[in-house]
Amino acid sequence: MRALCWNGVNDLRVESVPDPSIVNPHDAILKVTMSTTCGSDLHFIDGYIPTMRAGDIIGHEFMGEIVETGPEVKRIKRGTRVVIPSFVCCGSCWYCKHDLWSLCDNTNPNANLQEPLLGYPTAGIYGYTHAFGGYAGAHAQYVRIPHADTDCFEVPEGLRDEQVIFLSDAGPTGYMGADFCDIAPGDTVAVWGCGGVGLAAQKAAYLMGAGRVIGIDRFPERLEMARKHVGSVTINYEGVDSVLEVLKDMTGGRGPDSCIDAVGMEAHGTGVQYAYDRVKQAMRMETDRGGALREAIMAVRKGGTLSILGVYGLMDKFPIGVIMNKGLTVRTAQQHGQKYMRRMIEHAQKGEFDLSFLATHRFPLEEAARGYEMFKNKTDQCVRSVFLPN
Amino acid sequence: MSNSFTNGRNGRSRAAQRSGTTERAITIASGALLLAPVLRKRSIIAWTAAAAGGALIYDGVSGACAVSQKLGLSAGSPATQRIHQSITIGKDAAELYALWRNPDTMTRLMRPWADIDIAGQNHIRWSVPLPIGPAVSGEAVMVEERPNEMVHWSTMPDGGLQINEWFHLNPAPQNRGTEVTLEYLVDFSRLQGGRTIRAISSFFDKAPHMVIGKVLHNFKALAETGEIPTLERNSSARSQNESQVNNRWRGDLV
Ligand SMILES: NC(=O)c1ccc[n+]([C@@H]2O[C@H](COP(=O)([O-])OP(=O)(O)OC[C@H]3O[C@@H](n4cnc5c(N)ncnc54)[C@H](O)[C@@H]3O)[C@@H](O)[C@H]2O)c1
Numbered sequence: 025m026r027a028l029c030w031n032g033v034n035d036l037r038v039e040s041v042p043d044p045s046i047v048n049p050h051d052a053i054l055k056v057t058m059s060t061t062c063g064s065d066l067h068f069i070d071g072y073i074p075t076m077r078a079g080d081i082i083g084h085e086f087m088g089e090i091v092e093t094g095p096e097v098k099r100i101k102r103g104t105r106v107v108i109p110s111f112v113c114c115g116s117c118w119y120c121k122h123d124l125w126s127l128c129d130n131t132n133p134n135a136n137l138q139e140p141l142l143g144y145p146t147a148g149i150y151g152y153t154h155a156f157g158g159y160a161g162a163h164a165q166y167v168r169i170p171h172a173d174t175d176c177f178e179v180p181e182g183l184r185d186e187q188v189i190f191l192s193d194a195g196p197t198g199y200m201g202a203d204f205c206d207i208a209p210g211d212t213v214a215v216w217g218c219g220g221v222g223l224a225a226q227k228a229a230y231l232m233g234a235g236r237v238i239g240i241d242r243f244p245e246r247l248e249m250a251r252k253h254v255g256s257v258t259i260n261y262e263g264v265d266s267v268l269e270v271l272k273d274m275t276g277g278r279g280p281d282s283c284i285d286a287v288g289m290e291a292h293g294t295g296v297q298y299a300y301d302r303v304k305q306a307m308r309m310e311t312d313r314g315g316a317l318r319e320a321i322m323a324v325r326k327g328g329t330l331s332i333l334g335v336y337g338l339m340d341k342f343p344i345g346v347i348m349n350k351g352l353t354v355r356t357a358q359q360h361g362q363k364y365m366r367r368m369i370e371h372a373q374k375g376e377f378d379l380s381f382l383a384t385h386r387f388p389l390e391e392a393a394r395g396y397e398m399f400k401n402k403t404d405q406c407v408r409s410v411f412l413p414n
Numbered sequence: 415m416s417n418s419f420t421n422g423r424n425g426r427s428r429a430a431q432r433s434g435t436t437e438r439a440i441t442i443a444s445g446a447l448l449l450a451p452v453l454r455k456r457s458i459i460a461w462t463a464a465a466a467g468g469a470l471i472y473d474g475v476s477g478a479c480a481v482s483q484k485l486g487l488s489a490g491s492p493a494t495q496r497i498h499q500s501i502t503i504g505k506d507a508a509e510l511y512a513l514w515r516n517p518d519t520m521t522r523l524m525r526p527w528a529d530i531d532i533a534g535q536n537h538i539r540w541s542v543p544l545p546i547g548p549a550v551s552g553e554a555v556m557v558e559e560r561p562n563e564m565v566h567w568s569t570m571p572d573g574g575l576q577i578n579e580w581f582h583l584n585p586a587p588q589n590r591g592t593e594v595t596l597e598y599l600v601d602f603s604r605l606q607g608g609r610t611i612r613a614i615s616s617f618f619d620k621a622p623h624m625v626i627g628k629v630l631h632n633f634k635a636l637a638e639t640g641e642i643p644t645l646e647r648n649s650s651a652r653s654q655n656e657s658q659v660n661n662r663w664r665g666d667l668v
């Protein structure tokens with residue numbers, strides 16, 4: 025089959041690779057109808073996340089049709105159209121049973137590679153480094169899906185692929201980020217980043233009762249999406265002296281009740297701290313440029329909630345004292361997609377959580393490298409590239 | 415999980431000699447460098463480098479001790495080593511005991527490292543293939559068992575490498591199932607000889623650390639889900655032609 029492979033920093037190529045097959049009894053084989061790019065992929069494409077190996081198939085946000093099932097797969101049938109969260113989860117361990125799906129104990133084949141880095145290993149992810157399991161990814165014609173009965177969610181009639189694809193990763197990440205905020209009716213929620221994850225978080229915050237959602241970014245087309253498709257108020261951080269002061273002005277000096285970081289380790293910024301982070305990151309002395317996160321920590325009101333969705337590695341100069349003295353609640357996780365999927369599908373059916381507007385560019389799989397290039401550089405106002413592998 | 419071990423030769427706990435951050439970073443980096451060629455080549459030199467590389471990476475991430483001590487090629491390996499690690503599994507002791515005692519389970523759990531031949535309910539033959547020369551092999555017998563509590567296996571003394579393995583079960587609190595502890599006592603003192611043998615013994619010096627965690631994780635997955643997570647036949651554009659041995663070790667030596 026054909027698949028998009030990582031070959032080194034900024035070196036993606038579509039190549040011929042072996043077809044996947046059923047290996048374990050709970051496996052299924054999925055024929056991919058649509059897959060999409062994620063900001064998380066940029067972190068290893070740019071070389072900031074280790075344990076990639078040349079030849080790895082990337083991609084973790086996807087959907088398709090089941091074409092084969094293993095002997096222990098009972099619920100999901102051949103021919104079913106399904107969407108699949110990006111984390112591989114067993115459904116049987118303590119973490120899965122407590123709705124902490126991305127922390128599943130039983131799906132990372134490289135658990136002992138990851139354990140020294142985190143203390144305890146997490147679940148595996150499709151197409152996302154060997155520390156996270158080394159599983160072949162989803163920008164391919166076919167993917168092996170372990171624990172298919174737990175991880176495949178049937179797509180109801182009447183929803184197009186574009187309306188469903190983002191429920192695999194960007195959607196649940198944003199939804200979880202809003203859920204973390206325990207939003208009281210009328211709350212103000214500020215979201216750093218208007219990429220797929222940030223826009224999904226903004227939409228979910230309104231669904232959960234926020235009175236006002238503020239989206240922060242610098243790309244006019246993304247800010248426009250936040251206003252038009254979500255109803256957010258927006259701040260272009262390049263057009264203001266201080267995001268903190270603007271947020272104070274907008275909230276009578278109180279600050280937002282919750283702040284969501286949907287930017288992550290490659291935050292863009294201005295000023296001395298940004299220059300310092302860039303140099304250290306370039307020298308691999310720290311993995312992260314954390315400008316957006318530091319700003320969110322300052323901006324959130326006293327006693328408020330900081331919800332971190334952006335992916336981070338190691339960061340120094342982290343203002344823990346601000347978190348401590350302001351009595352903040354910090355909540356964060358890799359997305360627990362299986363927890364939210366049914367709720368999100370219902371919202372999608374009612375038209376309340378339709379993220380199809382994110383799919384700004386479509387490509388056949390053969391052009392996936394170009395799709396990533398455009399996604400990374402925001403060429404032609406690209407927000408998400410989607411691929412059609414079959 | 416806890417993972418500690420003592421060095422039988424000098425009697426000190428190596429955990430007490432944890433190395434500093436800088437040294438650790440260097441250790442991880444040079445370990446990775448040593449490993450790089452073996453992912454492509456299949457020569458004895460590459461393999462020996464890989465053994466040392468795996469060891470260095472291990473020591474780097476665990477911060478266990480000094481680089482100089484680690485290569486151990488001139489100093490020789492420590493005479494004995496005792497390590498243990500625990501994992502909590504959401505099943506009761508009787509079920510886990512039965513699964514552990516199933517001969518098929520041992521074969522599956524050891525498959526990444528060794529071929530196991532079942533010679534009887536309490537007797538196995540094991541062999542670890544090497545890239546060159548004959549496999550390292552031997553026999554092992556069950557020494558003691560207490561149903562739903564403990565099993566003790568030991569390799570036969572003629573094997574050159576003496577390994578004792580204890581498997582313990584204890585109830586976990588809050589209905590979390592059972593705490594499973596695996597313990598190894600490895601005696602290297604009979605492994606002496608030329609440069610290759612010393613390299614191999616230095617490799618086996620590290621092997622228990624790599625094996626113990628993986629055996630526990632895989633046993634838990636098997637008990638809780640009925641399968642072991644795997645990258646077998648994983649679609650990828652590379653690494654299809656690695657040698658059997660390198661494939662076997664790949665999960666730990668990425
Ligand atoms: N927790 C999870 O499970 C999970 C899942 C998916 C993605 N993520 C992470 O979420 C983050 C966002 O993902 P995405 O797919 O939306 O990425 P994206 O690259 O599409 O969007 C990131 C956005 O952040 C904006 N940005 C950069 N610096 C900023 C700053 N200082 N202030 C405000 N905005 C800034 C960029 O302009 C861009 O629009 C990434 O770090 C990604 O790794 C986490």
Ligand SMILES: [Zn+2]
Pocket residue numbers: 062063064065084085110193194
């Ligand atoms: Zn993602």
Ligand SMILES: [Zn+2]
Pocket residue numbers: 113114115116117118119120121127128129130
């Ligand atoms: Zn699980």
